[in-house]
Amino acid sequence: MRQIFLLVLLFVVGQWFVKALRRAQTQSRPGAQPGQGAQPGQGAQPGQGAARNADGGANGKAALPEPMVRCAECGVHAPRSESVNVGARSFCSSEHARAYDARTTAQDRPAR
Numbered sequence: 001m002r003q004i005f006l007l008v009l010l011f012v013v014g015q016w017f018v019k020a021l022r023r024a025q026t027q028s029r030p031g032a033q034p035g036q037g038a039q040p041g042q043g044a045q046p047g048q049g050a051a052r053n054a055d056g057g058a059n060g061k062a063a064l065p066e067p068m069v070r071c072a073e074c075g076v077h078a079p080r081s082e083s084v085n086v087g088a089r090s091f092c093s094s095e096h097a098r099a100y101d102a103r104t105t106a107q108d109r110p111a112r
């Protein structure tokens with residue numbers, strides 16, 4: 001009776017690993033095929049999937065720190081994904097990008 005319980009537990013853990021793997025794949029590649037990682041027969045060999053998943057988790061690819069960029073207008077550091085890039089400069093928001101652009105164009109044409 002205890003063996004059956006262990007088998008069920010292994011199956012559940014295997015399904016959990018498959019789900020975690022699929023989530024990691026869809027996060028890194030939005031265009032990947034979602035049905036590829038779901039194989040019902042994989043529960044028979046949970047050791048292989050577990051070892052592979054542990055390897056990928058040790059690398060910590062999903063937890064990479066995001067590079068920070070400095071706003072050219074106010075000097076605040078913001079993550080690159082949330083920053084606004086205009087030319088070679090980065091800004092914390094589109095408002096500051098516009099303000100910086102207005103300021104520099106005003107400096108270019110002082111007579112007005």
Ligand SMILES: [Zn+2]
Nearest residue numbers: 071074092096
């Ligand atoms: Zn700013």
